[in-house]
């Protein structure tokens with residue numbers, strides 16, 4: 192079995208919930224990206240939106256796990272201003288040379304998943320082997336489990352269709 196790492200950032204717990212459910216279903220490690228700045232409240236919302244719009248990487252705490260030790264890194268971020276969050280941008284910029292294969296998931300109020308996934312690909316210079324986009328209300332809804340399982344099946348099927356040895 193491949194070694195898998197889930198890396199995610201979550202400001203208000205929505206992306207974290209998805210990351211933890213994925214973690215429960217796979218035998219893998221997990222790393223939360225921690226922002227140095229407090230992003231709570233309206234002020235946190237405002238400067239987070241500004242950073243995302245300006246494509247400014249956030250200041251983040253050093254990662255604990257080395258992504259180079261993993262066959263697949265699954266990257267999870269909330270969508271901010273139709274793009275990836277600034278803490279995820281910082282993590283990608285710091286680690287892009289270390290990824291073997293990447294997959295991605297994002298959570299969002301309504302829209303911005305395609306742009307976010309393209310941005311991850313642009314920064315890392317790699318296609319995502321599987322993608323999962325969830326609206327915030329879907330993360331809170333009853334169908335979440337089945338959506339997560341579809342994403343896992345997508346990863347498993349890659350073994351057959353593209354010769355990737357994922358899980």
Ligand SMILES: Cc1cc2nc3c(=O)[nH]c(=O)nc-3n(C[C@H](O)[C@H](O)[C@H](O)COP(=O)(O)O)c2cc1C
Nearest residue numbers: 201202203204205206240269272273299300301302
């Ligand atoms: C600064 C900021 C910008 C956001 N921009 C978008 C957006 O462009 N499109 C969208 O659908 N949701 C947007 N959202 C909503 C979040 O993507 C959504 O609430 C997400 O599920 C939050 O995840 P989290 O709890 O893991 O932080 C934004 C949220 C914040 C804080």
